[in-house]
Amino acid sequence: MSFDWMKIPYSLLTLFIVVNYGFLLNALIQKIGARVGRRHGIPIWQNYVDMIKNYGLRSSITHGVMFYLGPVFRLSGGVGLLLFVPTIYGSYMFSNLSFAGDLILALYFVFFGTLGMALGAGESGHPHAAIGITRGLSQMTAAELPFGLAVFSVALQYQTLSVTEIVAAQQGGILNWTLFTNPLAVTAAMLGFLGSMMRPPFDVVLAPQEIPIGPPTEYHSSYLALMQTNRAIFPVAKIVIYMNLFFGGADDWLTFCFKVFLIYLWSAFVGVVFPRFRVEQSIRWFLVWAVPLGVLSIVVV
């Protein structure tokens, strides 16, 4: 197999677009949340300013090697997730580095960042960070379970592990989307989706009012800025997977932006309506409501 060098600049372009879109989207979703609470909320460019400021801080201290690597792992988790999945269906420029069987790799990358973060935050030695990680990992596992089941169900349904082929199978009309051909799997996955977006009711891990802000307690300056960048990439990358698997993918950037926004809005919508769960409550919720749906979807397929 020959490697197509032209893919590298194109992938970087994808990354650039997604980072900017992610920053704006995050702020927009926060603004929507604020509007529901009758506030104006942060300015739409606030995340950029925060990032510049964090890079601009003059001092930063370290707690060891893993402390450095935590944010790096996290960022590479987000970037990897994005780059190994075709962003725009049918476009040579933006199909990135996708290949047959990339679905498994994507699943792996979803978890990769969290694990790296766990190691890094663990080295910071702060008890709040350790508690945050314990909570984060257990909730994450519970939330990934229905998603994983749904992915298997979809893979069985289309008899392939390639995201591109799954998208291809959904072309030709809205009724071909997995949403309509396999509603059980999509429901299970969308319930799991709530758990990984760090919005209420499942944001106990990162909520500032709980054990202060969880894993990143000790992170500051450029470390934090790296993680902020990841906060822009990761949700979008994750939503791209959902979009490709369940909602027919996107043919151009306009559809892409629109679909990603709508899927993100789903978590924001649930977030402003429901109060926060404790960790054991949310795990129970996932196991009771989402996992059986996922199992059922596999059985039905």
Add this chain to the structure above:
Amino acid sequence: MAMKPELMKRMVKGPDGLEFEVEPLRDYYCEAPPTVMPAAYIKIVEDLFNWARAESIWILGFGTGCGAIEMRPLMTPRFDAYRYGVQWRPTPRQANLFIISGYLSTKTLKRAIRAYEQMQNPKYVIGLGSCTINGGMYWDSYNTIKRLDDYLPVDLYIAGCMPRPEALLSGFMDLKKLIRAGKGEGANKYVENFDWYKANQKRVIHDWDMPDYNW
């Protein structure tokens, strides 16, 4: 100087039977003194950073006196400080602005110093209420400090007892002007006059049981 027993130098027996000496203040903390952090070399970069610092003020959520109650309304729809780029952070590592919201008892002062020193340069301090300026109505109390400026480098005072949230908002606006003009150098001032600040702090804190600078 009374020291807590767990901070004393002592012999400890490890799980493998080896005995070794532990001196908590030496072994567990970094002893290096803080240094002056120069601004970015190129002026336009520093200006950009200063602008970003002014537009993204992260407050440490730490309330000391009665004035703390005035910070909470700022998060509500009525005042909504978020639209000015002011946000609250729960940990000193990520915060830039420390609002001393009222009187500081000497006990709290110790915590305030620890929190302040853990913040990253550049950092700013706002003294809220007359208690931080001259002791306010606690001027003759045996247990509170009178002038905050003797212990931490204050960038801005907001006078009143207690100041309204509007006063805080306008204080933020003034702080932004200071930062943008490059005058928010409290952290470096603290380092330059480190001995003076430490002497003042140690004069009122009698049970000093922490390293000189809490990294």
